[in-house]
Amino acid sequence: MSRTGPGARQVVSVENGFGYGVIGADPHVFPDRGPVYLLAEYGPASASSVGEAAWLTAQPSRLLNARFQVVDFTGRDRERSGLAAWRDSGGPGPTATWLHGPGGQGKTRPAARFAADSAAEGWKAMTATYGSGAILPRPGSQDLCLDGAVGLLLVVDYADRWPLSHPAWLFSNRLLHRQLPNRILLPARTAAPWPAARSALEEEAAAGTSDLASLPLDDQGGELGERRAMFTVARDCFAARYGLTDPSVIEPPDYLDRPDFGLVLALRMAAL
Template identity: 55%
Template sequence: MLENWRLPGEPDAAWLSEQPSRMLNARLAVVGFTGRERELVELRDWCGSRPARAARWLHAPGGQGKTRLAQEPARDRAAAGWRVVTATEGPGGVLPPPGSQDLRTAGSAGLLLLVDYADRWPLASLTWLFSNALLHRTDIPVRVLMLGRTADLWPALRASPANSQVSASSQALPPLDADGPGAHHDVPRRPGRLRRPVRHRSALNARRPDRRCVRSHAGRA
């Protein structure tokens, strides 16, 4: 299913407070995006590169910020007049009302298609996706950005865009360094919740009575 990408709206504060874990949903973009500067520059350069049509497989383990990172070039391209579209596969998704999605690219400066959880798609479905007429425009640049936790499916898939004269590449996200430069700090902390201080092990051991002393006192009794 294809539908137009939309900027995340302002989430309802009361709804968020019901389950603070909802603030971790990357699609809600509760807090501003920081970190991953090098990877973001690489994606922006890829969107503006010379090939008329290009596909990229962006992969990293879960929790490394793939979805949140992909929203940034989507935001940039939409602001630049591109048509930004998302693709979902399989049951369980919320379908938009029939006829509500105008995917025509007339007057658009380009087309960016986002495929989240692409590693969960059947290979046949991803191959079929590249046959969609929307991706075969020759008058505007076309980019397909697929997100996955692994790159296991990519070697078998990359021949499909190549057969359609689509430049194919992959990009791996390195692990995040929580304390290093460029670290990604877009995970909000739960308000009003204080962490319990962690005592040093030696301090904890100091509280424990010496077993030899206990036995000695017990023998005297």
């Protein structure tokens, strides 16, 4: 449904099921399984919104979950500057980039930070989540109209998990066919599905395409400053959750130069 005046009214009636509606975009729904994917305005879950400190610390792995953003964001300047340059280059019409790197490399948080930065600069930031097995948002509608927006940024996290036929549905959505800059960011663990997804983007959305590898921390021969900074921030944030008053007594390990500490997840596990 799209707006035809100063406001919009949408009524979603559901019996024995889950109701999901969007304003300003197309919902694609399987008749027997629900939505193919879910579109939503960007709004990450924070640790304060998912439970008390006791709930988080009862399972330490929860502290490592990127969705909860327990650790303050730091670093990743290369990715942020590269993504900002991609977003701001070109004119109207869609362009897409496939951001890929191994699990634990750190893609979800930079993508989330990029979405937040873009929203602060006047872009309409949205997410597309594959529908099968997804944690559904609270019942209601998503207002995806682009009134007054500089452009649209759509983040398709875990893009490599989508069945190959389903991205074509998403890329044909009228949401991506507006006279505004449309940027589609597809974080993924592998580049293997990218050729098929790129073909769908070019055919269904007439999009320009590129890919960006998420590099290991300090991969350009630095002095491990980025690794130490990330360890320190993670240590302090975890210490606050556990009520430790002087986290500085926990020093960074002296083997941060090992290749496995090029992964953000490895640093945070060491801090935890």
